[in-house]
Amino acid sequence: MNRNRYVYVTTPIYYPNDKPHLGHAYTTILADIIARWFYLQGYNTFLLTGTDEHGLKLQREAEKRGKDPKTFVDEMSSIFRSYWDVLGIGYNRFIRTTDKDHEELVKYVLNKLLEKGYIYRGRYSGWYCSGCEKFYSEKEYIIENNTPICPIHKRPLEFIEEDTYFLRISEFRDYVLKILKEGDVVYPKQYAIEIASKIELEGLQDISIARPKSRVYWGIELPFDPNYTLYVWIDALLNYLTGIGYLKNIEEFTNYWSGAIQLIGKDILWFHTAIWFSILAMLGIPPPRKLLVHAYLTVKGHKMGKSLGNVISIEDTIKRYGNPEVVRFIIARIANYDKDTEVSWEIYDSIYNNDLLNNYGNLVRRVAVLAKRYINGNVERDLDEQFVRDIDELKNKAIENYNNLNISEAIKYTLDIAHNTNSYLNRREPWKEANPMKTIYTALEAIRITSLLLQPVMPNTIKTILNMLGVEIERNIKQFNFGYIEKYKVVEAPLPFRKIS
Ligand SMILES: [Zn+2]
Structure with a gap:
């Protein structure tokens, strides 16, 4: 821009x-x-x-x-x-x-x-x-x-x-x-x-x-x-x-x-x-x-503010999810420039459960476990071009929205990549494949791109996740290309988000 x-x-x-x-x-x-x-x-x-x-x-x-x-x-x-x-x-x-x-x-x-x-x-x-x-x-x-x-x-x-x-x-x-x-x-x-x-x-x-x-x-x-x-x-x-x-x-x-x-x-x-x-x-x-x-964050239709006493505290939000970066994610997800956004614990919980726990978090966990179990964590470049064509469009939309400062739209497209990759795994069933390298490499690339797109929102969480997959974050736009990584060394299967207690 x-x-x-x-x-x-x-x-x-x-x-x-x-x-x-x-x-x-x-x-x-x-x-x-x-x-x-x-x-x-x-x-x-x-x-x-x-x-x-x-x-x-x-x-x-x-x-x-x-x-x-x-x-x-x-x-x-x-x-x-x-x-x-x-x-x-x-x-x-x-x-x-x-x-x-x-x-x-x-x-x-x-x-x-x-x-x-x-x-x-x-x-x-x-x-x-x-x-x-x-x-x-x-x-x-x-x-x-x-x-x-x-x-x-x-x-x-x-x-x-x-x-x-x-x-x-x-x-x-x-x-x-x-x-x-x-x-x-x-x-x-x-x-x-x-x-x-x-x-x-x-x-x-x-x-x-x-x-x-x-x-x-x-x-x-x-x-x-x-x-x-x-x-x-x-x-x-x-x-x-x-x-x-x-x-x-x-x-x-x-x-x-x-x-x-x-x-x-x-x-x-x-x-x-x-x-x-x-x-x-x-x-x-x-x-x-x-x-x-x-626009404003509203609680039951009123602008959140000290004078109205309807404040959802930062402390309570951090305590509930056990990670301060979840607050950042929720804000990014609900950000709305032209209209007020109603917030409540129900809305927060559903964002946390649907987007982080069950979608992105689940994807990271399951692919890392697959990589370790079936190919010893050593994953080499073998890209499923056909699947990547589908999600490349989502990635481009996420990048475009980020550049145009539309944060919540960028996040939405990013989560769609994770969602599609979860479906891809369900279709391919790599646990049944004789050689699951292509499926796992492709899924890791999708995770890497998703993670890079989430990095500005949850910098520490993403750094930890990518480190466990053996990836260093760079400072350029090239790293957003599918197939950029030649070799993954998955050392651990991250469990980045825990169930709300
Ligand atoms: Zn006044």
């Missing part, structure tokens, strides 16, 4: 006011899978995730616990890191908006935008949600008992009036509309259309980017006015530039940025299109290559 073999994958940086749940893991796991997929093909990849550590919400959360904000975010960001470590997120950098280089970048950018005339002083009033750190317009908030209510948090908004600084994004109305309507940056396209219609209907108004320090002291100070801190969203968006060294190495930045794939949930679409594309344009930076947007 990228001309110059660089891929830069970002997740939103998360608000560390509580430990992460599957909603956070959703985006992070998808981002990690995408980065690993391109890495497996030999791309230079860089995965950025982190925590968004400033703003009123964290200031209040820290105060509530009797801590100073920095101590609080130090603790919380390390909790986020520990979760990502357990889930095997191979980030190249975990950025914190309290990092020194980020603060420097923010101040550099603000000075630059002031110089260019994109920042000006003015007065602002409006209805504000401290939970969202966002002003809501009349069209956006809900009215209950004559009180404006936050549509996300379902609690009353505060009316705020103050002197502030504005960012002149109104100038970029046509530019942003052009990207949304004519470009292929936002994926799926429906989200681009949604924002384009909003801009056409309501216009693109300049946004207030400063908060008086008296109200929000926990933020980056404006370099040109110490009475103000920067609006947390601008601070947060700029992390994507800090993360890949915009101020440190412009050549490297340019390479990676040309292959930027930014993942977000649909709730932060406005910030990552209207505002982000405008800021980038002010700095002379093109929009990312892709903005990949996913």
